[in-house]
Amino acid sequence: MGKSIIVKDVTFQYSEEIILKRLGFKIQEKTFISIIGPNGSGKSTLLKMIARNLEPCKGNIILGERDLREYTAKGLAQQMAVVHQGTEVAYNFTVEDIVLMGRHPHLHRFQREGSKDIAIVKEVMKLTNTWHLKERPINEISGGERQRVIIARALAQEPKVILLDEPTSALDIHHQIEILDLLRRLNQEKDVTIVAVLHDLNLAARYSKEVLLLYEGNMITMGSTEEVITVNHLKKAYNMEMIVDRNIHTGYLQVTPISVKK
Numbered sequence: 001m002g003k004s005i006i007v008k009d010v011t012f013q014y015s016e017e018i019i020l021k022r023l024g025f026k027i028q029e030k031t032f033i034s035i036i037g038p039n040g041s042g043k044s045t046l047l048k049m050i051a052r053n054l055e056p057c058k059g060n061i062i063l064g065e066r067d068l069r070e071y072t073a074k075g076l077a078q079q080m081a082v083v084h085q086g087t088e089v090a091y092n093f094t095v096e097d098i099v100l101m102g103r104h105p106h107l108h109r110f111q112r113e114g115s116k117d118i119a120i121v122k123e124v125m126k127l128t129n130t131w132h133l134k135e136r137p138i139n140e141i142s143g144g145e146r147q148r149v150i151i152a153r154a155l156a157q158e159p160k161v162i163l164l165d166e167p168t169s170a171l172d173i174h175h176q177i178e179i180l181d182l183l184r185r186l187n188q189e190k191d192v193t194i195v196a197v198l199h200d201l202n203l204a205a206r207y208s209k210e211v212l213l214l215y216e217g218n219m220i221t222m223g224s225t226e227e228v229i230t231v232n233h234l235k236k237a238y239n240m241e242m243i244v245d246r247n248i249h250t251g252y253l254q255v256t257p258i259s260v261k262k
């Protein structure tokens with residue numbers, strides 16, 4: 001399990017302005033990497049390119065051994081699941097049907113879901129604490145519940161890579177930790193590569209093996225959590241004074257904002 005991702009000299013622009021500037025890095029297979037950076041720095045754009053929702057204007061992206069462009073839609077969905085920022089769902093299926101859609105990349109054309117698919121769906125819904133919602137219409141549940149359902153659908157895909165854009169932004173503290181613990185378990189026990197955009201630097205520090213820091217479309221740095229989450233790097237990106245130390249109880253790195261420079 002696990003797949004590496006190589007981003008090779010990638011440039012992207014929506015219109016005239018260049019949003020991502022000649023980015024190049026490798027995401028190792030089986031890693032847990034967080035992408036951090038201020039609003040508008042290009043995190044979602046980068047994630048969308050890795051998910052092949054957007055195509056680089058220049059450069060290319062390799063997943064495993066092959067260029068992303070070479071995968072069929074179904075082939076890509078067998079390798080990679082994506083949880084985008086904002087979880088609006090256009091159609092009003094039940095929660096269980098939405099999660100069941102995660103199994104489609106593994107079915108033949110016209111093949112109905114079988115007992116194995118149903119069992120996987122039940123398992124991931126239990127893991128994400130969404131099983132009790134299964135009969136509810138997807139657009140009639142809370143934002144945080146919906147976020148967990150979309151994560152359940154991604155897990156049902158049994159991918160080698162999961163891309164998540166702010167997966168915990170709508171979750172209460174209990175569910176934040178529950179979902180991130182779950183992602184960590186998938187990473188450690190099933191070797192799934194996790195790539196998550198996270199705003200909460202303390203959560204990024206606590207859960208990631210590696211961190212990539214973006215600022216105005218450039219990579220300021222990438223490396224182990226300890227290497228990236230430093231006072232100097234954070235100051236460059238966020239223009240703020242911060243304290244970076246370790247929590248005396250947990251030993252995790254912690255970031256405390258002090259003041260915004262004027």
Ligand SMILES: Nc1ncnc2c1ncn2[C@@H]1O[C@H](COP(=O)(O)OP(=O)(O)OP(=O)(O)O)[C@@H](O)[C@H]1O
Nearest residue numbers: 014015019037038039040041042043044045046085
């Ligand atoms: N569809 C679009 N068309 C034009 N410009 C866009 C589009 N989406 C994003 N942008 C611009 O591209 C830049 C990067 O946006 P992106 O959404 O990647 O940032 P982000 O780092 O994910 O920010 P946030 O933390 O707010 O989610 C921003 O300047 C944004 O205004």
Ligand SMILES: [Mg+2]
Nearest residue numbers: 043044045085
């Ligand atoms: Mg974003």
